[in-house]
Amino acid sequence: MAIDKELYRQAYEGYRQWNEAELIERARNAGKLTPRKPGGSTPGCGNLPSNTCRRLAPPSTNNDWLSWRNILRRSNSSSPGGAGMENELDEPLKIAVNYLENNGFRYAIIGGIALSQWGVVRVTHDVDIKVHVPDARYTGVREALKKAFPDRAHPQAPENPLIVAVKIEGITVDFLLALPGYEETIISRAVERDFGGWSAWFCSAEDLIIQKIVAGRGKDLSDVEALLIEQREKLDQAYILDWLSQFAEALEKPEILKVYAEIVERVNRLLD
Numbered sequence: 001m002a003i004d005k006e007l008y009r010q011a012y013e014g015y016r017q018w019n020e021a022e023l024i025e026r027a028r029n030a031g032k033l034t035p036r037k038p039g040g041s042t043p044g045c046g047n048l049p050s051n052t053c054r055r056l057a058p059p060s061t062n063n064d065w066l067s068w069r070n071i072l073r074r075s076n077s078s079s080p081g082g083a084g085m086e087n088e089l090d091e092p093l094k095i096a097v098n099y100l101e102n103n104g105f106r107y108a109i110i111g112g113i114a115l116s117q118w119g120v121v122r123v124t125h126d127v128d129i130k131v132h133v134p135d136a137r138y139t140g141v142r143e144a145l146k147k148a149f150p151d152r153a154h155p156q157a158p159e160n161p162l163i164v165a166v167k168i169e170g171i172t173v174d175f176l177l178a179l180p181g182y183e184e185t186i187i188s189r190a191v192e193r194d195f196g197g198w199s200a201w202f203c204s205a206e207d208l209i210i211q212k213i214v215a216g217r218g219k220d221l222s223d224v225e226a227l228l229i230e231q232r233e234k235l236d237q238a239y240i241l242d243w244l245s246q247f248a249e250a251l252e253k254p255e256i257l258k259v260y261a262e263i264v265e266r267v268n269r270l271l272d
Helices: 005-032 062-074 087-102 111-116 138-148 182-188 205-215 218-231 237-250 255-271
Strands: 107-110 127-131 163-168 171-177 191-194 199-202
Touching (some): 005 237, 087 127, 087 163, 087 171, 107 111, 107 182, 111 127, 127 182, 138 163, 138 171, 182 205, 205 218, 205 255, 218 255, 237 255
Parallel strands (some): 127 171
Antiparallel strands (some): 107 127, 163 171
């Protein structure tokens, strides 16, 4: 299955503009955040102590990585994000998932919450869900989501027909409508996780890597490095390279393959 070059080029430029606007909005609101109580947990880090939870930057030695990973794994949690998801995200995620499943929408949870399902923990404050659009009914799906969740998020962000950003119990939930082709594959390859009484579908580790390499932001590349460290023996590298090659051509960004190769090489040096 090949990527529709023009469609994906336009859509991913829209995603880039949206992400920039979201970053600006977060910067403007930074001073309005409620200070964390001394000794408490960091938002997005579940039950981990504040001096343990941090933005994941792969350690410089094998022993450092293994020690850090063991700390995370001892911090068991029944929430979808494990130790990596703030409890305040649980209920909004459940509400969003229940709506999608009750109305017959296939989906895959992506972003920071999905990372935690593959052994990578980092701070996250919102929920991102890729939603399948049956029969290309984008307008109908978009309007249905807006009607179900009328409290809009990111009012300053530019309108994007592929993104429905809402607030659910005060938490931002971004519903991203899947494009035909690769983004539908993300959903078809999603993995179901059970959380004791309810379950949800999460993006595969390979598709997280592909999306993050294509996005190319600093935090995304750090996430890729962490995913490779945690999952490298289990990843389908042929699948990753095939789609990255198609994105490099479709988006006219040949550097995509070089960036991924450099990260793989760095991880191999670290762990070998």
